[in-house]
Amino acid sequence: MFKRSRRYGRIRPSTFAIAAAMIAVPLAATQLASTRADAPAEVAAPAATPVTVAHPLVKPVSEWDEHSGQFRAIESVEVRARVSGYLEDIGFEDGQIVKKGDLLFRIDQRPFQAELDAAKADLTSADAVLANAKAEYERGQRLLEREALSREEADRRGRALRQADAAVAAAKARVDQAALNLEFTEVRAPITGRISDNFVSEGNLIAGGSQGGTLLTTVVSLDPIYFEFTASEADYLKYVRGAGDANGVDMRDNPKPVFGKLMDEDNYVHEGRLTFLDNQLDPSTGTMRGRATFPNPDGVLAPGMYGRLKLQHATNAAGVLIPDTAVQTDQNEKFVWVAAGNNTAERRVVELGPVIEGMRLVRTGLDGDDRLIVGGSQFLFASAPVEPEFATSEDNQQLAAIGR
Template identity: 45%
Template sequence: MSLIGKTEYPAPGTGVERDSLRRYVSRGLVPIGLLAALALGGCEDKAQSQAAAPPAPPVTVAQPVKRTVTDWDEFTGRFEAIEEVQVRARVGGFVNSVEFKDGAIVKAGDLLYIIDPRPFEAVVLQAEGQLADARAKGELAKRDLERGLNLVQTSAVSEQVVDQRRQALQAARAAETQAEGALKAAQLNVEFTHVLAPITGRVSRHLVTPGNLVQGSEGGSTLLTSIVSLDPIYIYFDVDETTYQRNSRLWFEGKRPSSRDTPNPVQVTLTGETKPSHEGKMDFLDNRLDVSTATLRSRAIIPNKDLSVLPGQFGRVRIVGSSPYEALLIPDTAIATDQSRKIVFVVKDDNTVEARPVVLGPLDEGLRVIREGLKAEDHVIVDGLQRARVGAKVTPKMAQAPAGDKAPAAPAGDKPAAGAKP
């Protein structure tokens, strides 16, 4: 049996190492046909690998928006009423009726409670009688004094008698004044039996029902209900020491007005909202920092025309933190995180992707301010970040302008093209 008959040749495309194939060829053990088949198989593999190379992935790019922005400082605050009153009984007695609906809006002077006025009306009658008696005695003392002055001229009475009558008139007038005061006090008590709303606002529930005995101011007055004003309304928040020092420095440099003497604008975002819904102005800064929290108590006043905001609610307060300046902005979704760094992916002129570290600023109308790391002419990937690889090529597509615009490309803050992610 020949040697060739005993030899096993490598099959085409099986990936046998080249040095093994060379050994077969050097010994003359490989037929020409087999060599041709192997060569043809290698060419086919190369052609298949070239045909299988994927195209550069498509991405959407846009240039940063350049516009004038103002930084805002943001804090958590709580709303409080400008006016808050605890309505208490000013006279004691039994409650006859409750004249308001729980939780309703009341105006100053509206009737809230009626306390039984009859005991106080009786006291008024007594005071009126005492006043009439004092006035009658005063009139009699006046006439006695006049007669004494006439008689003393003829020495019919002595000077001592005249002095006594003069003193009696003064005492009668003093008694009359006391009686007038007692009558006014009694009339006030009758007036206090009708409990009126001292301010305009929303009333709480009634705490005393008809038939109950309430105490007046003499014996510890009974709490009847409470009223809070709603429009406008305060919001209190605490400014940290670092922000306070920065704002003070800007004020000394003339770059930002102080909220102590200027009603700087504020914006408030309520719980569950994504953007500010109420606007107001600064109203107060405390005169010292809290030593336990190193914060400065601050206050803004907010219009509340629809009465939708109630005391006790939370809100996010935004206050001007800088003077206006030119800035570059991109969508927040175009920013990625690389450990502790923030990066964006920029498409260079040769369509390769570069990771660019950036320094972020605040959000402004849905876009993120980029303080460092970008130029206005850069093309930032705003859609397709998951398909981009650093150093690899991509197929960039400029974000289209909103329908109706003639501009071929739009900045990063405009509406993306159809099919692009928002």
């Protein structure tokens, strides 16, 4: 039974209809949702991503190591005077090329000329004494045969002859020394090369001698020229094993060519030969000292210059080359995307080598039959469907060079 409302009185029949409708709508919605949840879901498959692919280039390649180093003169001489005196003349222009034997400096020769003249005079006097002693000795021998001279006097004359002969030899030595000192007043170029400036001006007193001599200038040879560098133990082992002899005999007896470039050069345009490797590694650094020799006819390569050296250490019969732009990085891993046989994206971890002829060498992870994705890989993920299209010359010359 329904109670009457004291305020509103009797309940109208339309009130029941509205309440029933309010209850029925949520129930219908609940049933409809339950029906849709039980039905199987229909998800649309993702569209295939258009990508550009190319086969890696497979061809014989040579691997090269690059080393930094410095050019050094094969011959470098500090020019010092052998005798002391006042500098009288300078016979070169600063920085010019000089030939071996060219006159560089002249020291005042007058004191040394005087010494030579005195030594020659002493030699003349010694010759006269020797001639007299010889005559006395010969005369004494004739008198001794006739028993007109005592044995003691004959012996004395013999000793005098020998002393005079020794005095002549000493005088000749003094003449030679004086002539040599006079010659040393002309300081000549010991080697052919480029000379520095004169460190001492004319009129200065030059200290000569083997120790403490005044440094006058320096001369360095230019053609050929050394390039010195250091290589790690790992690089050294790669090179000698690539040369075919673990002991390095082939490497030292038959040095391979090397190529160098200067700081303002993009390509390795200077060709030389590896001419020296040290006999042991430096225990403090674990490196091996090496040296290459470069021809330098135009004198562009100067001692002290820094440069880069490219040194071949191995030749691979079949190297796999790809564009460097196709390589991606995930933390410490290098990987590329390839189009698998079912046209899905496959992530391939690779081990990389050096850049050779503008292409990256791949040691492991790829072969020549793989379809390497070289374009359109920005939004790829593993097993994503792809629509591969081979690169053409219109797309990119570098990609076409490795495509088939």
